[in-house]
Amino acid sequence: MQIDWNNLGFSFMPVKSHIRFRYKDGAWDTGKLYNDFNISLSVAAVCLHYGQACFEGLKAFRHKDGTLKIFRPWENIKRLNRTLDHIVAPEIPHELFLDGLLRVIKDNIEYVPPYESEGSFYIRPLVIGTSPQIGIAPSREYELIILVMPVGPYYKGGIKPVTAYIMEDYDRAAPGGTGHVKVAGNYAAGLKAKSIAHGKGAEVDLFLDPTSHQYIDEFGTSNFIAITKDGRYVTPESKSILPSITNLSLMKIAEDLGMKVEKRKIHRDELPEFAEVGACGTAVVITPVGKIMSESGLIDYGVSEIGPCLKKLYERMTGIQRGDCEDKHKWLLEVK
Numbered sequence: 001m002q003i004d005w006n007n008l009g010f011s012f013m014p015v016k017s018h019i020r021f022r023y024k025d026g027a028w029d030t031g032k033l034y035n036d037f038n039i040s041l042s043v044a045a046v047c048l049h050y051g052q053a054c055f056e057g058l059k060a061f062r063h064k065d066g067t068l069k070i071f072r073p074w075e076n077i078k079r080l081n082r083t084l085d086h087i088v089a090p091e092i093p094h095e096l097f098l099d100g101l102l103r104v105i106k107d108n109i110e111y112v113p114p115y116e117s118e119g120s121f122y123i124r125p126l127v128i129g130t131s132p133q134i135g136i137a138p139s140r141e142y143e144l145i146i147l148v149m150p151v152g153p154y155y156k157g158g159i160k161p162v163t164a165y166i167m168e169d170y171d172r173a174a175p176g177g178t179g180h181v182k183v184a185g186n187y188a189a190g191l192k193a194k195s196i197a198h199g200k201g202a203e204v205d206l207f208l209d210p211t212s213h214q215y216i217d218e219f220g221t222s223n224f225i226a227i228t229k230d231g232r233y234v235t236p237e238s239k240s241i242l243p244s245i246t247n248l249s250l251m252k253i254a255e256d257l258g259m260k261v262e263k264r265k266i267h268r269d270e271l272p273e274f275a276e277v278g279a280c281g282t283a284v285v286i287t288p289v290g291k292i293m294s295e296s297g298l299i300d301y302g303v304s305e306i307g308p309c310l311k312k313l314y315e316r317m318t319g320i321q322r323g324d325c326e327d328k329h330k331w332l333l334e335v336k
Ligand SMILES: *Cc1c(COP(=O)(O)O)cnc(C)c1O
Pocket: 057, 182, 218, 219, 220, 221, 222, 223, 242, 243, 244, 245, 246, 247, 280, 281, 282, 283
């Protein structure tokens, strides 16, 4: 095995193994590691037809002292269980989830990028309803699959500001729908918007609240954050946003740094007033947004790199993840 640690992207890589837990007759089994990355599934499996499927994303980091730590896995299992509840799938015990993470990471330890590289170890848990059914009902059987793979920085060439495109005619989710949970179908629903944004020359798509199209919701795959000219951290409040664990962490860090944090409705007319705008999520932590395009015109923040406040937040966050800053909120779980 030969991996160029400095040339990793954000793409699937079949490593040594993944772990699978089965739910059958009302109970989860104790899980098993598999080396074959193909699965055998009924063509009538519920997940294939009706989308009873969901996922999570989290990361582990190699520290300077050689230890390996997972970032806030307790938040991911809580969110996964909220999603499962929403699609009427069985709850996963926290111990089972954490045991699965540790087992699959340890079995693939040689694929964890070293501290010196910019890489990290991406963990992708997913749950699928596997019963063969044509009638619409929750599956009776499920699989929890946990994949791991080394990844580099999401955007190659460092964090350069991206352009966002406001979607006027597309919504990714509805209030009271599935936007606040991490179901697989939300991403299929957002693909069209993403391709339209790309067609306009933007890297990311920005969704408005589906009811009035006047307030900011979130980007296709990451939460919206902004810094006001007087240094407040603002992020939208909405029923159709997926609660990002990165955003949750950044809000805490912003408070630690003495910034005021506001989670509230953000009108689109406020956009030109912000000092800094960013997209946040596990894959990149923070991507600065330099321009926002829409049918009503272009907002240009006139930046060529990440702004000072977002930079401070980014550095503290990645510092905690990589073990260079104190983990004072006890966000890390050691793999041992
Ligand atoms: C997963 C996801 C995010 C980011 O959440 P993190 O926990 O920070 O990775 C943001 N928006 C959507 C729609 C998502 O699915």
